[in-house]
Amino acid sequence: MICYLFAEPIYFLFSPDVPALLYYAHIPATVLALLVSFYVFWNGKHLLLNRLLLFIAVLFSFWTFMNLITWTNVHSDFILFIWSFFLLISSLILMYCLYFVYVFLYKKDISIKLKIIFLSLLAPIIVLAPTYLNLKGFNITACDAFGFEQLPFQVYYLLLGVLVMIWIFVLLVRQYRISTNNFKKQIILMGTGIELFIFSFFGLEFVSSFLARVGILFESDLELYGLFGMVIFMIYISILIVRFGIFNAKLIATQALMWGLVILIGSQFFFIKTDVNFILNGIGFVAAIILGQLLVKSVKKEIKQKEQLEVLLQQRESLTHLVTHKVKGAFTRTKYIFAEMLENTFGVLTPELKNIAQKGLESDNTGIQTVDLVLNAANLQTGTVKYDMKQVDFKNLVSEVFEEMKISAEERKLEYKINISDGEYKINGDSFWLKEVVHNLIDNSVKYTEKGSVFVNLEKKQDKIFFSVKDTGVGVTEEDKKNLFKEGGRGKDSVKINIDSTGYGLFTVKLIVEAHKGKIWVESEGQNKGSTFFVELNAI
Amino acid sequence: MKSRFTNFRNNFFSYVLVIVILIIGIVSFFRFIVKQDYLIGYEGECDPTIESCFIGCEDDTCTKEYYYTEIQKYAQDLMKQCGKNITDCELANVCLPEDNNCFVNFCDPEIDGEDACTFTEDFSVLEEDEEKFLEDNKMNENI
Numbered sequence: 001m002i003c004y005l006f007a008e009p010i011y012f013l014f015s016p017d018v019p020a021l022l023y024y025a026h027i028p029a030t031v032l033a034l035l036v037s038f039y040v041f042w043n044g045k046h047l048l049l050n051r052l053l054l055f056i057a058v059l060f061s062f063w064t065f066m067n068l069i070t071w072t073n074v075h076s077d078f079i080l081f082i083w084s085f086f087l088l089i090s091s092l093i094l095m096y097c098l099y100f101v102y103v104f105l106y107k108k109d110i111s112i113k114l115k116i117i118f119l120s121l122l123a124p125i126i127v128l129a130p131t132y133l134n135l136k137g138f139n140i141t142a143c144d145a146f147g148f149e150q151l152p153f154q155v156y157y158l159l160l161g162v163l164v165m166i167w168i169f170v171l172l173v174r175q176y177r178i179s180t181n182n183f184k185k186q187i188i189l190m191g192t193g194i195e196l197f198i199f200s201f202f203g204l205e206f207v208s209s210f211l212a213r214v215g216i217l218f219e220s221d222l223e224l225y226g227l228f229g230m231v232i233f234m235i236y237i238s239i240l241i242v243r244f245g246i247f248n249a250k251l252i253a254t255q256a257l258m259w260g261l262v263i264l265i266g267s268q269f270f271f272i273k274t275d276v277n278f279i280l281n282g283i284g285f286v287a288a289i290i291l292g293q294l295l296v297k298s299v300k301k302e303i304k305q306k307e308q309l310e311v312l313l314q315q316r317e318s319l320t321h322l323v324t325h326k327v328k329g330a331f332t333r334t335k336y337i338f339a340e341m342l343e344n345t346f347g348v349l350t351p352e353l354k355n356i357a358q359k360g361l362e363s364d365n366t367g368i369q370t371v372d373l374v375l376n377a378a379n380l381q382t383g384t385v386k387y388d389m390k391q392v393d394f395k396n397l398v399s400e401v402f403e404e405m406k407i408s409a410e411e412r413k414l415e416y417k418i419n420i421s422d423g424e425y426k427i428n429g430d431s432f433w434l435k436e437v438v439h440n441l442i443d444n445s446v447k448y449t450e451k452g453s454v455f456v457n458l459e460k461k462q463d464k465i466f467f468s469v470k471d472t473g474v475g476v477t478e479e480d481k482k483n484l485f486k487e488g489g490r491g492k493d494s495v496k497i498n499i500d501s502t503g504y505g506l507f508t509v510k511l512i513v514e515a516h517k518g519k520i521w522v523e524s525e526g527q528n529k530g531s532t533f534f535v536e537l538n539a540i
Numbered sequence: 541m542k543s544r545f546t547n548f549r550n551n552f553f554s555y556v557l558v559i560v561i562l563i564i565g566i567v568s569f570f571r572f573i574v575k576q577d578y579l580i581g582y583e584g585e586c587d588p589t590i591e592s593c594f595i596g597c598e599d600d601t602c603t604k605e606y607y608y609t610e611i612q613k614y615a616q617d618l619m620k621q622c623g624k625n626i627t628d629c630e631l632a633n634v635c636l637p638e639d640n641n642c643f644v645n646f647c648d649p650e651i652d653g654e655d656a657c658t659f660t661e662d663f664s665v666l667e668e669d670e671e672k673f674l675e676d677n678k679m680n681e682n683i
Contacts, residue, residue: 001580001615004627055554075624076580076615081572088564092557099553115553126560130568137579137612140626147581 003074003143015072022071023270025224026064028263029231033057035259036234040247048109050247052100053237056093060230063089076138083145087157088129090202091122094164097194101168104190105175121163124156146212154210161202168194186244193236200229235260254299258292320378328371335364376436377487377504380511387430387515391540394434394465395425398458401438409446415453416446423460427537433512440509441469441533449473452530465539470532476524484522485510513537576615579641582626583608584633586646588658594647595656607658609633610645617642 009015037057044050066082066089073079095118102110128134137148172191176184204226211222238256240246265285272278338361341349349357379385402418409416427434445454452472459466476484487507513520513535524531571577586593586609593607611632617639622629635642647657 001618002625004582004625076578077573077576080578081568084568084572085565088561112552118553119556122557126564129564130571135578137581137615139581141581141583148579 001076001138001140003076003140005141006074006143008074009072013068013072018071019224020271021224022068024267025227026068027270028267029227030061030064032234032260032263033060033230035263036237040237040241044247047247049100049103052096052103053247056096056100059089059093059096063093064227070144074143076140079143080135080138080145084130084135087134087153088125090205091125091157091160094161094198094202095122097198098164098168101171101190101194105171105187121160125153125160128153144212146209149209154206158206161198161206165195165198168198182244186240186246189236189240189243193233196236197229197233200226200232202226204229254292254296258288258296262288262292317378317382320374324371324375324378328368328375331364331367331371335361335368338364373504373508377508377511380508380515381487385433387433389428389430392427392429392431392434393425394427394429394467394537395420395458397431397435398425398438398456398467401435401442402456405439405442405446408443409454412446412449414446414449414451415455417453418456419458421459424539425458425460425465426540427465427516428540429516429537434516437509437512437535438467440505441467441535444505445469445471445473445531445533449530460539463539465537467535467537468532470530472530474531475527475529476522476531477527481522481524485520576619578615579612580615580618581610581612582632584611584644585609586658591658592647592649593658594652595658609647611635611643612645613642614640616640 006017007015034057037054040050041054063086066085069082070079070086073082099110099118102114133150134153135145135148136150138145139147168191172187176187176191179187205223208222208226237247242256262285265281265288268281269278269285272281338357340346341357342354342361376385398420399418406416442454442456449471450473453470455470457466457468457470485506487504510520516537518535518537520533520535522531522533583594583596586607588607591609593609596606596608598604598606613632613635617636618626618632621631621636626632633644635644649657
């Protein structure tokens with residue numbers, strides 16, 4: 001029978017009797033879903049997760065294609081044949097979303113038992129789909145079957161939708177609690193995407209058809225907005241690919257953005273009524289493709305250069321480790337030779353030879369310290385160092401290091417003082433590396449101060465601890481301040497005073513302080529006017 | 541053999557679904573397209589001067605009204621009587637004795653609301669009118 005109030009569609013799917021939003025909602029969502037899922041599938045055909053995503057997208061495309069037919073076709077028998085599959089396809093999408101979440105979370109296929117449970121849940125919908133318990137008839141005046149859909153079938157479908165949404169939510173929460181931080185972020189993204197998709201697609205579809213059936217809505221236009229849920233889901237999938245590289249796919253953000261833009265501009269064609277707008281949109285569409293491709297090409301080039309740079313940095317890092325270990329080994333061997341000589345292992349030394357051996361030993365110690373400094377800086381920079389964060393009494397730590405450095409300061413005849421304000425100085429940190437910070441700053445001040453004083457201060461203001469070392473040494477010029485905390489950066493004249501200056505000390509200190517969520521800075525009135533180094537840390 | 545079995549086990553969910561959906565497709569095709577086994581609902585003609593009709597609007601602002609009855613017929617019967625299109629088919633507006641599951645629903649102010657109906661005091665007129673039409677139809681068939 002023919003819907004006598006409606007015109008036959010042109011090219012099977014195009015009808016003047018439908019809202020323009022129909023095509024705008026269906027076609028971009030379907031194209032985007034197929035593009036993303038095929039891309040994902042292509043990058044890892046063997047992966048179950050990729051296959052499931054493709055399956056969901058294909059089912060969704062079937063659904064949208066069928067929906068377009070029911071909106072535009074005027075033959076009751078054909079529409080009913082298609083209509084009888086609606087809830088079946090929707091339920092399949094639901095179950096495959098659940099299956100997808102399982103594989104995403106547990107990284108393996110689900111058990112056969114679970115598959116049987118899924119099939120059992122689908123069974124009533126599958127078996128009853130072509131019967132009177134699903135669809136009884138068709139209204140050829142309104143050209144729909146809303147008034148003939150059977151309530152028990154609809155209710156079962158609704159309950160299935162709610163069950164799957166809750167099921168997915170519980171799975172996500174359970175797995176979230178025991179996952180690593182990185183996977184937690186992935187769970188949030190995937191969970192939000194899939195739940196939003198299910199909610200908008202199934203929720204709005206059901207509400208819309210229900211309102212149409214009870215006569216509150218004349219048309220079920222509301223369901224059209226639900227399809228944008230798939231767009232949201234695909235955006236989240238793209239973010240997961242770009243940020244976390246899941247699905248084994250290499251998609252760059254620019255590529256995703258470009259195709260998204262092209263699809264959006266392309267879908268404007270369904271809205272356009274005038275020739276001028278059609279031409280303008282056409283120009284915009286072509287320009288978006290060409291400029292987008294150029295942009296993608298340049299970004300890809302940049303990424304390639306970045307990857308090459310990373311390889312070079314890795315090579316440099318391994319070279320640094322190799323050289324420093326070899327050098328440290330050589331220093332250590334000669335250090336023991338000098339030490340043995342000083343202990344008269346090779347016979348009693350003359351005072352002259354003893355003096356030379358002593359200088360050799362001191363030189364080796366300095367060499368080993370320098371190598372350690374470079375090694376530490378490299379390890380801290382690459383994140384190889386794992387901080388053992390515990391509660392530390394910073395006051396004790398500073399006092400301890402202050403005492404250790406007392407001899408050096410006294411040898412240089414410097415006024416060497418400490419002031420610690422009253423209060424608790426507990427912080428959360430790694431005592432070994434914090435000691436390195438305090439030691440380095442005091443040691444620097446002592447080394448770069450020829451006469452005058454070195455003053456160590458520790459105070460607490462609210463929940464912040466301020467540690468500072470003030471000296472009357474060489475000072476820091478404005479120019480030096482810019483590079484002081486950078487890798488290899490040091491004061492312009494620092495080598496004149498300290499020939500062992502490596503430029504890695506303050507860089508290391510900065511890395512450690514920042515790893516403890518603190519701040520470091522220097523204040524100085526200029527060359528030869530002394531300087532004060534400040535460290536700010538969070539108290540607990 | 542073992543790998544084939546494992547492969548089947550892994551994809552069993554999809555295999556079963558594909559087979560079942562194919563079967564459902566065939567059954568559904570047979571029911572709706574071949575057998576035309578479903579009801580058709582539509583708006584039938586109605587004369588507001590003698591019948592209680594539903595009031596419909598021809599446009600969104602409802603400047604022009606039209607009157608109709610709600611009719612339901614078995615698709616197979618309607619197909620035999622009117623072909624694919626019911627426009628200008630008189631038999632589509634009435635239920636014939638040989639019709640299965642056919643009914644004509646006139647507007648009832650108590651159920652549908654007074655605003656939805658054209659008002660007729662004597663409903664017996666409707667029934668008599670329908671009976672008369674059916675008798676005439678039978679006589680015509682006998683001739």
